[in-house]
Amino acid sequence: MTRPAILNDRHYTYADYLKFPEDERWEIIDGVAYLLQGAPGDCDAKAMAPSPAFEHQSIVGELSRQIGNQLQGKPCRVVTAPLDVRLDVANADATVVQPDLMVICDRAKIDKRGVIGAPDWIVEVLSPATAGRDHITKRDLYERHGVREYWLVHPIDRVVTVYRDRQVGRYSQAFVSEMTGKLAITAIPGLEIDWDLWQPLDDTP
Numbered sequence: 001m002t003r004p005a006i007l008n009d010r011h012y013t014y015a016d017y018l019k020f021p022e023d024e025r026w027e028i029i030d031g032v033a034y035l036l037q038g039a040p041g042d043c044d045a046k047a048m049a050p051s052p053a054f055e056h057q058s059i060v061g062e063l064s065r066q067i068g069n070q071l072q073g074k075p076c077r078v079v080t081a082p083l084d085v086r087l088d089v090a091n092a093d094a095t096v097v098q099p100d101l102m103v104i105c106d107r108a109k110i111d112k113r114g115v116i117g118a119p120d121w122i123v124e125v126l127s128p129a130t131a132g133r134d135h136i137t138k139r140d141l142y143e144r145h146g147v148r149e150y151w152l153v154h155p156i157d158r159v160v161t162v163y164r165d166r167q168v169g170r171y172s173q174a175f176v177s178e179m180t181g182k183l184a185i186t187a188i189p190g191l192e193i194d195w196d197l198w199q200p201l202d203d204t205p
Contacts, residue, residue, distance in 0.1 A: 006032065006033070006034055008033075010031075013093055014094075014096050016028070017084075017096050025037040025038070025098065027097045028097075029095055029133075029137060031095075036098070054201060055200065056127060056155060058201065059125050059153055059155060060080055062198040064078055064080050064101060067185075067191060070191050070192075071103075076103050076104065078101065078103050079101070079102060079115075081098040081099060082098045083098060083114045084098060085098065085102065085114060086114065087117065087118065087141065097138070099122045100123055102120075102122045103119060103120050103188060103191075117146075118142070118146040118147045120187050121147075121185050122149075123151045125155060126153060126154050134152055143170060143171050150171070151163075158180075160176065160179060162174060162176075162177060162183075178195075179195040181195060183195065
């Protein structure tokens with residue numbers, strides 16, 4: 001029997017998350033479970049994201065490389081998915097996400113299972129299956145839980161949507177930057193991404 005890729009029949013928590021099959025990737029947002037990837041034939045393919053495309057992974061890898069080099073000797077750590085981020089400890093961990101890339105500067109937020117609380121910077125690289133959730137649901141989620149800066153990378157359009165400068169618990173208006181030249185991560189002074197170092201697939205020899 002094919003299982004749905006979105007489970008909203010009850011309030012799901014991290015305890016439920018730990019019981020999901022090991023060959024599947026899930027996120028739980030405010031008690032609703034979303035299947036990111038699952039075993040072929042077991043789940044509703046229409047609602048589930050396919051495996052990340054080459055360009056998606058290429059961007060994540062390049063960002064991780066650049067930031068990792070810049071963080072040498074500093075307390076902040078950069079990590080990529082899949083790694084659990086539990087944002088809602090006060091509500092029985094009813095929100096567990098796996099951002100494509102994040103930087104955490106507070107060592108106390110890191111444990112053996114992943115991250116507890118808000119990373120300083122989160123990046124989601126958009127795909128057709130997740131773009132709406134990344135733009136709307138996750139933007140609201142990260143704002144509410146104190147993520148200081150949130151980037152959405154659009155591989156097709158070659159632009160980045162940036163949310164930062166949280167004022168009274170809210171992000172300021174987003175701005176869009178082309179994926180050329182350098183773009184600073186203002187939540188973590190001294191860090192920046194040089195987009196000219198990333199080689200898109202159509203430029204690969």
